[in-house]
Structure formats: structure tokens, C-alpha cells
Amino acid sequence: MTAVREPAAELDDTPQRSAPPFAVISGRQVQEALRGHEKQVTELVEATYRLHGAGDSVNPPSYFLRFPDRPSARIIALPASIGGQVRVDGLKWISSFPDNVAAGIPRASAVLILNDHDTGYPFACLEASVISATRTAASAALAADVLSRDRTRPTRVGFVGVGLIARYIHTFLAGTGWSFDEIGLHDLSPDSAAGFRGYLEQSDDAARITVHDTAEELIRSSDLIVFATVAGQPHIGDLSWFEHAPLVLHVSLRDLAPEILLASTNIVDDVEHCLKADTSPHLAEQLTGNRDFLQGTLDDVMAGRVTIPPHRPVVFSPFGLGVLDLAVGKYVYDQVLGSGEMHVVDEFFSELRRYG
Numbered sequence: 001m002t003a004v005r006e007p008a009a010e011l012d013d014t015p016q017r018s019a020p021p022f023a024v025i026s027g028r029q030v031q032e033a034l035r036g037h038e039k040q041v042t043e044l045v046e047a048t049y050r051l052h053g054a055g056d057s058v059n060p061p062s063y064f065l066r067f068p069d070r071p072s073a074r075i076i077a078l079p080a081s082i083g084g085q086v087r088v089d090g091l092k093w094i095s096s097f098p099d100n101v102a103a104g105i106p107r108a109s110a111v112l113i114l115n116d117h118d119t120g121y122p123f124a125c126l127e128a129s130v131i132s133a134t135r136t137a138a139s140a141a142l143a144a145d146v147l148s149r150d151r152t153r154p155t156r157v158g159f160v161g162v163g164l165i166a167r168y169i170h171t172f173l174a175g176t177g178w179s180f181d182e183i184g185l186h187d188l189s190p191d192s193a194a195g196f197r198g199y200l201e202q203s204d205d206a207a208r209i210t211v212h213d214t215a216e217e218l219i220r221s222s223d224l225i226v227f228a229t230v231a232g233q234p235h236i237g238d239l240s241w242f243e244h245a246p247l248v249l250h251v252s253l254r255d256l257a258p259e260i261l262l263a264s265t266n267i268v269d270d271v272e273h274c275l276k277a278d279t280s281p282h283l284a285e286q287l288t289g290n291r292d293f294l295q296g297t298l299d300d301v302m303a304g305r306v307t308i309p310p311h312r313p314v315v316f317s318p319f320g321l322g323v324l325d326l327a328v329g330k331y332v333y334d335q336v337l338g339s340g341e342m343h344v345v346d347e348f349f350s351e352l353r354r355y356g
Ligand SMILES: NC(=O)c1ccc[n+]([C@@H]2O[C@H](COP(=O)([O-])OP(=O)(O)OC[C@H]3O[C@@H](n4cnc5c(N)ncnc54)[C@H](O)[C@@H]3O)[C@@H](O)[C@H]2O)c1
Pocket: 096, 098, 101, 107, 108, 132, 133, 136, 160, 161, 162, 163, 164, 165, 166, 186, 187, 188, 189, 192, 228, 229, 230, 231, 235, 251, 252, 253, 318, 319, 320, 321
């Protein structure tokens, strides 16, 4: 891609800009840029939540494209803009087709477009299913740390729904210093349970692994619980299962009946985002007619504006913010640029002279 200047325009004082080169970054490059960087990415996600909390971001509601002929599928658009050091705009466009799993490919597929702050030009298209899973896992690991600071640190983790996201969350917990005595797992699919168990056995984790036949058994025997199912509506409603006051990372957002939330301390990533799309917090708002059950955001907890009581269940429901995808995407872009392996599409933008 060549820098472009219109000769006539050089006669006036208008600052000249060139169209940036356009790069394509593959999933393999994304994985190479992120592998082993769990701590750095979790710190980046923390900084991004702080920036978002301080208002240095634009993160409009996600747009859900749904299909009458494929009711379980959706494609979500997450446009966003982030300031601070990252200073980039963009869009994640992510499909969720749950039937893919039975056909042998992952549920989610995605691209992330990065737009230049000054010209608006898109300058990169990145494979983004890995970026999305990574920022989700980093957010979960951060929340596990922040929300357990004033409580006994969990030693027994349990995963309900053990697909790709659960695997990434486990990797990020391990990569940010967590170790557990026990790891429980529960999934409706025996294949998923066996696959996740196999992954755990190959990781360095020395924890005792138990596959639980019921969600009740898993919840009662875990003090950190991760929900990463594809449930569309609540399937967990018995308050007594939570009487040991666990910390719950409710990543799949729709597993818990609103009554569970009403008996818990509730923390979200962004209030407006999370109270939409029939998430459990949205159902709790509809049930009560107010938002009193919400204590605040993770940023509120990090900034000390909200404290977490020790003897109540805590539920973190992260809607998933486009600003996180942008921050992680720009991190990947910078890593790939630094490695000298950037694949630029020559003449991607080719109509650059206003009058030909
Ligand atoms: N909040 C966020 O930011 C965010 C980001 C990414 C993904 N997610 C969510 O994470 C979830 C998991 O994604 P994935 O890619 O791992 O999906 P996946 O299809 O790979 O795995 C989901 C697993 O959940 C199991 N499952 C479904 N219903 C269940 C139930 N009622 N009880 C126990 N197990 C059940 C399935 O058998 C499957 O093994 C999805 O709901 C996705 O939308 C959330």
C-alpha cells in the first residue's frame, strides 16, 4: 500500500494524511501473539474496564441479528471506540451457531475490524474467535481475583458447561496464578465432559478432577463456579444449593433464575449492557421492577466504591464489552507488527485521488 498525497493540496496548510495499509491477521498469528500472555492480557482487560468506567470509551448496545429459519443461531455486532493509550475504533462481528459443535467445528466464529483513530480507515481484519474467548477468559480471571479479595480464596472450582470458553477460562485462571485442590465439571453432553477432562489431565494442573452428574452436586461442592453453557433460559433455581456463599462467574448469563440473583451480591461489567437480551439480571429487573439487586460494576469494586460482603453468594455477570475486543485486538496487532510478520493486502484501498 502506498502513501497518498494529492499534489495540489500540498500548497495549503491542511495536514496531509495517508490511507493506512490494510492487514489481515490469521487465527494462527492471533494465537501466537496471545499464548503465554495471560497476565499481560488480564492487566490490559483491567485497564480497559477502568478506562470504560472513567468514560474514555464509546460502547453502544450490541446488535443481535437473528434468523426465523435458524432460531438457535445469531450474529452479534459489537461496535466500540476506546481512548487512552489504545486509541482505536472498530467492530467485532461474531456468529454463534450452537449446532456447529455436533458437526465438529466451534460454535463461535468472528472477525474484528480495527479502524484508525484519525482517518477512520479500517487498517486490519483479525480472526476474532480467539480474541473474543481470550478477553472473556481474562475478564473472568480478573473478576475471580477482584471479587475474592475480601473473602476466603476459593480452592474448589466447578465448571458448568465445558466447551471452548470453559477451557479458555481454566487456562487464564492457571495463567494468572490460581491453583485448585479440586476441579469439578458438569455438562449435559458426555462428549464435552470427556473432552474437557482430557484437556485438564494434559494441563499441568494437579487438582483432583470430578465429573458431576448433576449441577446440584457440582454447585454444592465448589466455591468458585463458572457457568459457560449455551442455555437460553434459567435452569438453576434452588437457593439452597448456594447456601455456602460461592463466587459465581456467570459468563453464559442466562443460567440462573432471578431468585438466585436476588439472594446474591450482583456485579456486572456494564449495567446498561447487562440488563438486556433476557439475561438473568434482565429477568431480575423485570421481576422486581427495579435495579436495587445490582451492587455495581467490576470497576466499582476495583475502585473501592463497592465492597463485597463475605457471607453471601457473589454473581458476576459480564455481558461482554466491545472495548475489550478492541483492546486485545490492538495488542495482537502491535505484537504481529513487532514480529515483522504482518500480511498487508496491497492496494486494498485503491480509489485515493479525489478526481482520479
Ligand atoms: N459473557 C461473555 O462475554 C461471553 C463471551 C463469549 C462466550 N460467552 C458464552 O459462553 C457460553 C459458552 O460458549 P462456548 O463457545 O464454550 O460454547 P460450546 O458450545 O463450546 O460449549 C457449551 C457447552 O455447554 C453445554 N451445556 C449446554 N447447556 C447446558 C446445561 N444446561 N448444563 C450443562 N451444560 C450445558 C453444552 O453441552 C456444551 O458442551 C455461550 O453461552 C456464549 O454465549 C459469553
